[in-house]
Amino acid sequence: MFYNENEARQIVIEAGHRLLENKLIARTWGNISARIGVDEFIITPSGRGYDTLEPEELVIVKVSDCSWEGDIRPSSEKGVYAAAYALRDNVNFIIHTHQYYASALAAECRDVSFAPCAEYALPGTKKLVRNVEVKVRDNPDIDTFLMARHGALIVAGDMESAFEKAEQLEELSKRLVDKRVPDHDMFTREWIDTEKVKCEIFPCVTVVRDQYIMECCQAGVRVGAYIDDFAQIVGPDMIVVDNDPKTVQRALLGYNTGSNARGFGGIVENGLGRLSIPMTGALHQMGGMHPALNPMIGRNAVLVRGVGAVCAGRTQDDADAAAMIVSKNCAAACYVRHAKPLSYVDARLQRVVYLNKYSKLKNAK
16 A cells, blocks of 8 residues: 555654664755655655655655656655656555665675666766666666665565565665775774864764774775765865875865975975965865855864774764764775776866755755
8 A cells, every 4th residue: 555645754754764774864855755646756855854854855756757847856865766666556655775785795896695786877867866876777686786886775565564675775884895895903002183173174083993983094095986975075085194184174175185284385395496376276276265165175084093984074074974984984994895986077067066956955945
């Protein structure tokens, strides 16, 4: 039986709170949908925060052509939901999660026995819809799917069944990650003065460490974006620097962190005279503290040897979201063996789109 419209609106709101509480999503990521008819489903709107979302803000979308009415835009992933509903008559509830361990598996872009993996495509594109559609059609007896570098899709008869499947997917995914990634606590644990890292652009700073983050710190190499929400929230990659607050601040702001780089003017002596070496001439000309350029050119996190990940944002919520995503991306980086991270161009594109569009919609009304 389909949900009636009022019931569907209430249950989708409840599911959004559960996704946040269970840390199956971060910020506005992920989507929730409930079917209300053969050719209609309710879905969460684009870019809205689940903690403040109201039932009347949910959007009714047609399965047949993804059309909708009203001023509120539905999720850009509506096509994925429509394809799944069209293929599965018994499916009345779907959740798209960015859950921790399943996302690590999805970064490898390979099928696993309990979750086929749709090939990678940019979020919200017709290509992603086609890729997911192929996997759902070719695996009629499976209800949990991975989307390469993007998360998971769970289709079910009702909300409770969907969450049970999501939890099972996470348990099975964690087992695979644990088999491949060593679990030890032999890392140096240093301290950093976060007050010296804070600045006008990033006034809120937090430090997070776990086995995956510390593995990446110890490896000492640049960590790419293995999952697309990392590219959007944190940046296209994340470098590893020594435990020096000024160097950490420079890395966050998008400035050169080479051994000769000192001060925000980017002026160094290197035997060839005084040279300006910021990562961007535009940022240098604007004094190194431009509110629009710094977040786009810089990063919201940097790995610090012996310390962990220093994550920063305009608000504490921003910094905490970055910390959650950094840990997940590091877990993916430790797990993958046969996949490269997103290309720099792709990751940068997603970063710019997020900063200019979705981050501004989070609390929109």
